[in-house]
Structures are given as C-alpha cells and as structure tokens.
C-alpha cells in the first residue's frame with residue numbers, strides 16, 4: 207500500500223559508521239532448555255531510526271508491537287537497532303537521544319534505563335521490510351557466526367556466505383552475475399544439510415534470518431532432527447552399480463563427503479573460516 211497518507215519513505219534508518227568492523231569475537235549466546243535464545247552477552251548498534259509523529263503504515267505496525275504504556279500518540283519515537291551474531295533487539299527511546307548518539311555527544315541508555323524489545327521492527331515482512339536495509343554480520347557477508355557441539359563429537363558451524371543469485375538454490379543453475387548474501391549451517395559428521403534441503407539455508411537480510419539458521423543448526427546439533435548419521439555411501443554405491451552395469455565398466459560416483467569437501471558445506475565453511483581469520487587479524491592490527 208502506498209499513498210500520500212502513508213509516508214513510510216520519511217523514515218530513513220542511519221547506519222552506525224563502521225559498525226561491521228566490531229565483530230564481537232567470543233560473544234556468548236545463552237539458550238533455554240528448548241534451544242531458544244534467552245540472552246546475549248554483547249550487542250553492537252547497527253542503525254538508528256527516528257519514526258516521525260505523522261501517521262504511516264510503519265508507525266502503526268511499530269505501535270502494534272509496543273506495550274500500551276510505551277505508546278505515545280502524536281509524538282515521534284527514537285529507535286536503535288542492536289544485533290549479535292544470532293539475535294536482534296530494539297531499543298526504544300527519545301528522538302533527541304538518537305540525535306545526540308548520531309552526533310557523538312551522548313551514549314545510548316543501558317541497563318535498567320533502557321526499554322528493550324526482542325527483534326527488529328522488520329522481520330522480513332510488513333511495512334518495515336523496505337525501510338530496514340538488508341545487512342550481514344560480516345562486512346562482505348562471509349564469515350563464521352558460531353559453532354555448536356553436535357552428536358558424537360560433531361561440529362556444527364553457523365556461517366554467512368555469498369553466492370551468485372542464480373546458484374543460491376540450485377548449484378547447477380544459471381549464473382546471473384549478481385551476488386546474494388546467505389546464511390546456513392554445516393555439520394562435519396553427516397555433511398548435512400544437503401544441496402536439496404532448501405529450508406536449511408536463508409537469504410541473509412538481518413539478524414532474524416541468522417536467528418532462524420542458528421535455530422536449525424542447534425536443533426541438528428542436539429540430535430533433535432534425528433538426521434545426524436555419517437554418510438554410509440549406500441546411495442553412491444547403488445548409483446555406481448547401476449551406472450557400471452549400463453556401461454560395462456566400473457563407474458565411481460563421488461561420495462557426499464567428497465562433494466561436500468569440494469564444493470558444498472565443507473568448502474564454504476573452510477572459506478568462511480579463512481575470511482574470518484583475515485578480518486580478525488586485520489582488526490587486531492588496527493588496535494581493536
């Protein structure tokens with residue numbers, strides 16, 4: 207919906223300069239018994255937003271999510287959007303506080319003085335979807351977000367990566383020349399998820415997408431999906447036997463582990479790890 211009564215375009219988020227250089231290495235997320243995130247040790251501020259008093263779809267949507275006593279009819283709101291590797295929160299404050307923070311003359315309220323809501327106004331849909339710009343955790347959109355201990359000593363890695371848009375959902379698709387940011391996970395025991403498991407990777411537009419991918423990764427690590435079994439090569443053996451029969455000589459089919467190492471999860475994790483090490487060392491050299 208867009209008409210003169212819904213000036214969402216007057217809401218312009220402002221990124222915190224260089225916020226992506228603050229990688230919060232060693233940050234810890236705390237999980238409840240159901241695997242949901244209950245707390246995070248550190249956040250970084252990604253962007254700030256001032257929501258004007260005039261009516262808009264975005265303002266209505268925001269107010270719908272606010273507690274009654276936090277709503278301020280006819281007055282603007284100040285928002286700061288904070289994020290960790292796997293979570294996003296919104297600080298609700300005065301527009302003047304946001305302006306002072308932007309100009310570097312004040313810090314944002316913290317602790318008991320802060321009004322914090324879980325999640326950003328946009329979770330990838332609704333009137334905020336077009337307002338909040340897509341952003342990755344790592345500058346460039348490639349790196350390791352977290353690691354989880356899996357079944358039987360497995361390591362499950364949550365990571366960001368970039369890929370040609372045409373190949374994001376089909377490795378044998380047609381390249382478009384346009385790069386897209388993704389978030390996914392990988393288990394080094396069973397080499398899941400497989401290429402065809404479409405609901406295990408996400409377009410990476412913000413902390414809510416990383417949160418989804420993280421939830422799936424932890425579900426797998428805990429053995430919740432019952433899928434963590436080392437590939438036994440049965441399928442490859444069957445395909446190979448049929449192909450060999452047809453052709454009259456032995457045809458080898460690469461195992462899941464081999465194709466993973468070459469071009470799927472293992473390969474992407476290896477690359478993400480190398481990029482992360484480079485960024486961490488660059489941050490060290492600049493005194494951070």
Ligand SMILES: [Zn+2]
Nearest residue numbers: 393395396434
């Ligand atoms: Zn596994």
Ligand SMILES: [Zn+2]
Nearest residue numbers: 397466471472
């Ligand atoms: Zn693998």
